[in-house]
Amino acid sequence: MTRWAAPGRVNLIGEHTDYNDGFVLPLALAQRTVVTVEPAERSVVRSSREDDPVTFAAATVAPGDVTGWAAYVAGVFWAFRAAGHAVPDLDLHVDGDVPVGAGLSSSASLECAVAVALAELGGLDLGRTELARLARRAENEFVGAPTGGMDQMAAMHGAAGRLVFLDTRTDAVELVPFPLAEHGLALLVVDTRAPHQLVDGQYGQRRADCAEAAEQLGVPALRDATLDAVERLTDERLRRRARHVVSEDARVLEVVDRLTAGADPRGIGPLLSASHASMRDDFAITVPHVDVAQDVMERAGAHGARMTGGGFGGCVIGLVEAADVDRVSGAVAAAYAERGWTAPVAFTAVASGGAGPA
Incomplete structure (x- = not known):
């Protein structure tokens, strides 16, 4: 019996840019999905x-x-086999503490834990990027969720104290320093408890809008577009969708430049807030639970805050003074109580290592 694990992820910035050949900047969480494995005659x-x-x-x-939750496991077996790798039948038990339905990529965490198990048990010499691609194929083609590759790459390449800067066109990865503790900071995550579901029409519609905008602009993907060109689009919906993606790519690159240069992380706060405004106003993927949490976090003193994940629910992150974590999370809880909403769940995100033995 062996145990393998992979982390959930929080995306610091770079939302809906991954399927547009753009840039993303997630971190792997300490929270992990653990898969206990032993041989079996039938999986x-x-x-x-x-x-x-x-x-x-x-x-x-x-x-x-x-179908259902087990498809994320079976899909990895299928993806390995489709790639020409032998896969044995296994008895698998899944456990862990990655919140489900919160936009923290519990599905990719499960896929990647299974992927590293299959690779190691099969003696396969597969790099982490290749494993991430197999896990993504399971989600896209077996489960049917049209997601980009950020989640699996973050789960595979995560490192303690580092952000995973990913160029989704080339799958090039650079680890970027994220020294929050050294600066007396924390990344507060508030699970709004609003339902979060990606296998639906909304995500697919945003993806289709982006593809149509790129076609009208005459570029391979929105990563290649300029804001000036985007503003000339005549369709308002497509103009707003494209504007979010192009401006979000620029924000990711600015955050990377600042952190790589060793700047005080507090300086990236306004970029996080600008990202949220763009998702709310141009990409239209936030919901009231998310907007209230983001607004309250800022009013309570966060240097910046934004929704993280695919949208329509999930989590909000805030860059806060470490000493203010309880006060800021308490302010959000109070705002929810005033509205009669289910109480949110808050924790601090710590950049952690990627998939491997548990």
Whole structure:
């Protein structure tokens, strides 16, 4: 019996840029999905969060055979096999503390834990980027979620005290220093408890809008567009969607430049807030629970705050003084209580290592 684990992730900045060949800047969390594995005659997946086990045959499983949470496991088996790698049947038990449905990439965390297990058990000499690509293929083609590759790359390449700067066109990775503790800072994460679901029409519609905008602009992807060109688009919806992506790429690059130069991280706060405004006003992917949390965090003293994740729910992050974590999270909780909303859950995110043995 062996144990493998992979982290969830928080995206510091760079939302909906990954499928536009752009730039993202996530960090791997200390919270992890753990998969305990042993040989079996037929694959069985159990989870501490689910009542019933799910079975499938590693040698034949195909898209549509397994649905729901277990599809993220079966999909990795399928992706390995589709890439020409032998996959054994396994008995897998899934556990961990990555919040589900919060936009912290619990699905990619599960996929990547399974991927490193299959690679090690099979003696496969696969690099971390290749493993991330296989995990992404499982999510795109087996589960049917049209996501970019940021989540899996963050889970594979994460490092303690570092952000994962990813160029999604080339999959080039650079680890960027994120010395919050040295500056008396913390990255506060507030799970708004608003439902978060990516396998729906909203995410796909945003992706389609971006593709259409790029086509009208005559560029391979919005990463190649300029703001001046975007402002000349005649369709207001496409103009707003493209403006978010192009301006968000610029914000990511500025954050990387500042942190790489050793600047005080407090200086990136306004860029986080500008990112949120762009997601709210141009990309239209925030919801009231998210906007209230972001606004309250700023009013309570956060240097900057933004929604993180695909949108329509999930988490808000705030760059705060370490001494103010309880006060800022308490302010959000009070605002939710005033509105009769479910209480949010808050924690601090610590940049941690990537997938590997547990």
